[in-house]
Every structure is written in structure tokens, then in C-alpha cells.
């Protein structure tokens with residue numbers, strides 16, 4: 013049992029910290045204010061340092077960083093409040109293509125991702141299918157050598173910055189839903205693709221994307237025809253540690269700064285018992301969230317696929333983030349009505365911001381109900397939940 | 405390098421104790437030991453296993469808190485009616501102070517004495533001697549000291565109020581204060597471990613019941629309304645186990661975070677144990693409320709141990725201090741939030 017990073021891992025962490033300390037002040041606020049949780053400046057600077065391919069083996073031009081180094085990189089960016097959603101999504105597709113992609117995809121798309129030239133987005137969710145993602149109805153129909161895609165995707169985050177959408181499409185409606193899906197890599201500049209912004213409570217922009225007779229060659233297919241679910245499983249396994257632990261780390265940094273600073277008309281908030289109680293509980297939940305995340309990293313480092321450990325971590329940390337931000341706005345009180353960064357709001361607006369933003373962490377990447385279902389069935393061995401239909 | 409695996413010694417210890425408790429700490433034995441909550445025959449068997457002396461140092465190396473935590477967790481999981489945690493803490497403290505531990509039963513008061521009396525001390529009703537902190541002195545009372553034994557308690561634990569009049573001074577001054585702080589952190593970690601055991605076992609009882617009890621033609625565990633509450637409790641139980649392991653490791657490595665983590669672990673494991681046993685009981689419906697079912701034993705023990713540790717409010721200052729110290733040491737590296 014050991015809970016410390018190795019010397020090499022700590023060295024890398026310090027390197028990342030130095031990089032972050034060198035970013036212009038207000039970078040975090042500026043990136044968040046665009047609504048797009050990606051900054052090309054930061055992304056290119058990361059590419060220059062080789063960090064976009066840091067996890068890749070040295071033989072393939074990477075840095076051969078271990079899973080703990082990658083986890084600390086994520087954690088330090090989170091601590092500093094610098095969003096790297098664009099990279100995280102693109103990297104997970106790159107890792108998936110490395111395993112299930114064609115020769116051509118591996119040679120053309122992966123280097124462009126790792127070089128920091130392009131981003132990708134995930135086209136799983138649809139207007140009528142979110143949690144039940146395998147119920148996707150966007151159609152891909154054979155057309156000579158290629159395919160024609162028709163349908164709509166919802167919550168296609170980063171589509172307005174990305175070059176390709178990793179798109180889950182129905183290729184066979186006559187078989188059980190999981191067996192009739194195929195994955196495609198669709199260029200977003202193809203004729204018939206439309207991207208429309210969708211704005212959110214937490215300020216981040218996502219998109220609805222529309223596909224109207226979009227033609228792609230068969231080389232755009234990823235994996236087998238009707239084998240899209242298997243590709244999904246590979247991609248899901250690469251989904252990073254739950255982001256909520258990172259958001260909680262950032263929130264607590266901001267909240268502790270706020271709590272330690274005396275206000276214009278009174279002592280520092282940290283003197284108040286309710287503030288201390290709130291910080292203590294949130295900090296405890298942060299420690300647990302980080303342990304759950306690091307346990308996933310540890311499993312990955314031993315080539316074990318995190319299974320229900322991922323669901324436990326996702327459920328706990330996202331619910332903890334919501335609890336923490338909700339109780340922090342409460343102790344800030346009426347001043348939490350003042351919002352925005354650089355506007356004189358308490359904690360530079362971050363507590364109030366996280367109060368709105370935290371909500372989504374219990375929704376995306378599998379809602380809390382979906383995680384509880386997985387934990388109940390696979391971790392506790394409870395019987396599969398049966399829907400009681402009306403009249404039965 | 406981070407490593408979440410139990411060592412082979414810990415796995416052996418767990419296997420040995422699991423077998424021992426299966427024979428000597430069955431629910432029937434736990435019930436038979438009530439209301440006092442002490443089972444002398446079990447304590448004798450544990451003595452044969454090496455408790456509590458294995459908490460002392462061997463060849464100059466202190467016993468590992470992480471190993472003791474494994475034992476405390478297993479004892480918690482079967483509600484062992486024996487003073488495992490407090491005697492381990494007392495043994496370690498005597499060891500640190502260079503005092504010899506005898507073969508008698510020495511318990512430890514996790515809270516300082518007030519007006520010369522250590523109140524609500526676990527196992528004081530059956531202990532030969534009691535170690536307590538009074539101001540800046542560590543005292544050891546007994547044998548033959550006055551003990552008031554409450555008539556009834558929530559969950560056994562042989563609670564007593566020990567009068568420290570005429571007690572021997574083991575240490576005083578700053579050395580005593582810091583030795584007591586270390587012992588108290590040990591107690592918090594081991595109590596957290598016991599609570600994690602109570603939590604896991606209480607949840608397990610609820611889960612097993614939910615698999616076999618049928619209503620509306622299906623196992624009640626197939627109702628999401630119930631299953632999801634148990635899943636939430638499972639996340640708390642898992643978190644408590646991880647936090648206990650980290651806090652024990654911090655104690656063993658002398659990490660500056662050890663006191664904050666110990667307080668945190670006790671508070672969080674208390675939260676987990678209360679939630680897991682509460683939801684585990686609820687899953688039993690009316691039967692959970694009857695004394696016939698074992699879940700009520702877990703429900704009571706979870707609450708009793710959290711009350712002894714002071715619950716979440718007792719941890720606030722230590723956790724806030726940890727949060728501030730962590731933040732300052734992280735920003736020494738000039739991370740700066742951007």
C-alpha cells in the first residue's frame with residue numbers, strides 16, 4: 013500500500029505546474045468566458061511540449077508517460093482551472109483508433125490529433141436517445157462503395173471546433189439494437205452537415221448536429237459493419253477519470269482563498285463555524301474522490317480495466333461536487349448573487365459558477381441513475397431492475 | 405509509487421482473522437455478550453492470536469498501523485465483543501512512551517478527562533487499567549481505580565467512567581501532549597477501520613435481504629428506489645475503506661497529513677456506517693425494526709462508534725487545517741490558479 017507519487021511522477025507534476033504558472037493571468041476566466049472549454053493557444057503550447065502525445069510510447073514519437081503522470085497532468089490543469097476538454101475528447105478517440113482504426117486512420121488522423129492540428133467530437137447522443145445510447149436512430153445506408161448518413165445528434169460538444177465527429181449510426185434496424193450500430197469518422201466539413209449551438213446553464217457551449225444525406229467513403233468506417241457497439245466499448249474504456257474530482261479540487265482552491273480573505277465589513281469567512289463545517293465536508297469528499305480516481309489510475313497502470321470502480325468514482329465525485337458547490341453558495345449568502353469573473357463577485361465568481369456547472373457532472377458520461385444501476389447490479393449483485401409497465 | 409493492493413501479510417492476517425471470527429464472533433455470540441458487550445472467551449482467543457501485543461514494536465520497528473487497521477476492520481465487520489481497537493492504541497502508546505505493557509487489559513480514553521474523570525470510555529467497565537489524558541499529562545489509572553458502570557448503553561462496548569484519582573503519571577508537558585495526539589490519531593484511524601467494517605457488513609446484510617425478499621412478484625432489490633439507495637451507500641463504504649487505508653499509511657510513514665487524515669477518516673467512515681446501516685435496515689422493512697434481525701446490531705454499533713469519535717463536527721478543525729496546509733504547500737510550487 014502506498015499513496016505517494018514516485019520522484020519521476022512528481023518531477024513531471026512540477027513541470028506541468030511551472031507551465032501553468034507561466035500562463036497569462038486570467039487565462040482560466042478567459043477560456044471559460046468563451047463557452048468553449050478549449051483554448052487553441054494552450055493546446056498548441058501543450059503540443060510544443062509533446063504533452064498531447066505524452067501517453068504514447070517513445071517509439072511512436074511519444075513521451076511514454078505512465079498513467080499516474082497523465083493523471084497528475086489532468087489534475088494540475090483542473091487545479092488551475094484550465095479546461096482541456098478538447099484535448100481529452102480528441103485523445104480518447106485517438107486511443108480508440110489506435111486499437112480499432114484502419115491503417116489509413118492511424119496514419120492520417122492520429123498524427124493530426126497528437127500534433128495539435130485537429131480536434132474531434134463525440135456523436136453518440138441523439139434527441140431521443142441519451143442514457144439509452146444504443147437506441148441511436150441516425151441512419152447510415154450503403155451507397156455504392158460508401159455510405160449516406162441521415163439524422164441528428166444532440167450534445168455534440170466541440171463540434172464547432174472539431175474536424176471530425178466520431179459518430180454512432182444505425183446500419184441495421186432489423187436486429188437487436190446493440191447489434192445494428194456502426195461507428196464512423198465523419199468530416200464536419202462534409203456537405204450536408206450542420207452545427208447549431210446549444211447554450212447551457214453552466215455557460216459552456218455544446219451543439220446539435222444535423223446530417224442530411226452526408227456521403228462518406230467506406231474508409232470513414234471505424235470497426236466492423238454492425239460492430240459499432242464493440243467500438244463504443246473500447247472508447248468508453250478510455251474515458252478518463254471522472255472530471256468532477258478535478259472540478260472539486262479547483263472549487264476548493266478558490267473557496268479556501270475566499271474564506272481566508274477578510275471582507276470589507278468583517279473578519280475572514282473561515283472564522284465562521286458554518287463556513288468551516290462546509291469546507292471540511294467538501295475537502296473530505298475531495299480526498300475520497302481523488303482516492304477513487306487514483307485507484308482507477310492504478311488499475312490502468314496494471315492493465316486492469318476499471319469496471320465498477322469507475323461508476324463508484326463517477327457517482328460519488330459528481331454528487332459530492334454538487335453538494336459542495338450548493339452548500340458553498342449558501343455560506344457565501346446573498347453575495348453569491350453577484351456573478352462573473354473579474355466583476356468583483358465573491359471568489360471571483362467561481363463558487364457561483366460551479367453551483368451552476370456542477371449539475372452537468374451528474375448527467376453526462378452516464379447519469380447518476382445509470383451509475384447507481386451499474387453499482388447495484390455489478391458491484392452489489394442485486395437483481396436487474398425490471399420496469400413495471402402500466403397494467404402489468 | 406501509488407499502490408492500492410494489500411500486502412501479503414495483510415492478506416494472511418485477514419484470512420486468519422476471518423476464520424477466527426467466523427468461529428468465535430457469530431451473531432449469537434455477539435447477542436450473548438450483550439448488554440455489557442464483552443465476550444471474555446473471544447478476548448482469550450484473540451490473546452492467543454497475539455492481540456494486543458502485536459501492536460508493540462518488534463526489533464525496534466513499530467507495528468504497522470495499516471496492518472492493525474485490517475484487524476480493526478475485520479473485527480468491526482463481525483461486531484466483535486472485544487476491546488481490540490483501544491488495547492492496540494494503548495499498547496502503541498505505552499510502547500512510544502517506553503513503558504512496559506503487561507498482560508492485563510489496558511484501555512484508552514479517546515477524549516481527555518474532565519474534572520479528573522475520563523467519561524464514556526470504551527471497555528473501561530472491564531479493563532484493568534485506563535489510559536487517559538488530563539490537561540498536559542497522560543495518566544494511567546488502575547488496577548483498583550473507581551469505575552462507574554452505566555446501567556444501559558446503546559451498543560455495549562463495556563462503557564465506563566473512570567476516576568483518575570491517584571493515577572500514575574506516564575508523561576507530562578509537551579511530550580505528553582504530542583504523544584496523546586499521536587495516540588488519538590491512531591484511535592481515529594482504527595475506529596474508522598472498525599466503522600468501515602460495520603458499514604460494509606451492514607450494507608451486505610441489506611443487499612442479501614434485498615436479493616431474497618420478494619414483493620409484487622419480484623425480489624425487492626430489483627426496485628430501483630431501493631437498489632439505488634444501496635448503491636449510494638456502497639460508494640460511501642468504498643470511499644471509507646480507501647480513506648482508512650490512506651490514513652493508516654500516513655500514520656506509518658509519519659506524513660505531516662496524518663492527523664488531518666485520521667480525523668477525516670473517522671468522520672467519513674462514521675458517515676458511511678450510519679448511512680449503510682440505516683439503508684440496510686430500511687431494506688428489511690418492518691423486520692429490520694425487530695430485534696430478531698441482525699441489522700439492528702449494526703445500526704446501533706455504527707451510531708455508537710461515531711458518537712465516540714465525535715462525528716463530523718469533531719473533525720472540522722483538523723480537516724480545515726489540513727486543507728489550508730495542503731493548499732499552502734501546493735502553492736509553494738507557484739501553481740497559481742489562472
Ligand SMILES: Cc1cc2nc3c(=O)[nH]c(=O)nc-3n(C[C@H](O)[C@H](O)[C@H](O)COP(=O)(O)OP(=O)(O)OC[C@H]3O[C@@H](n4cnc5c(N)ncnc54)[C@H](O)[C@@H]3O)c2cc1C
Nearest residue numbers: 134135136137141142143167168169218375376377379381
Ligand atoms: C453539457 C453536455 C455535454 C455533453 N457532451 C456530449 C458529447 O460530447 N457527446 C455525446 O454524445 N453526448 C454528450 N452529452 C450527452 C449526455 O451524455 C446525455 O445528456 C446523458 O447521457 C443523458 O442522456 P439524456 O440527456 O438524453 O437524458 P435521458 O437519458 O433522457 O435521462 C433523463 C433522466 O432519466 C433518467 N434515466 C434514464 N434512464 C434511466 C434508467 N434506466 N433508470 C433510471 N433513471 C433513468 C436519467 O438519469 C435522467 O435523470 C452531453 C450532455 C451535456 C448536458
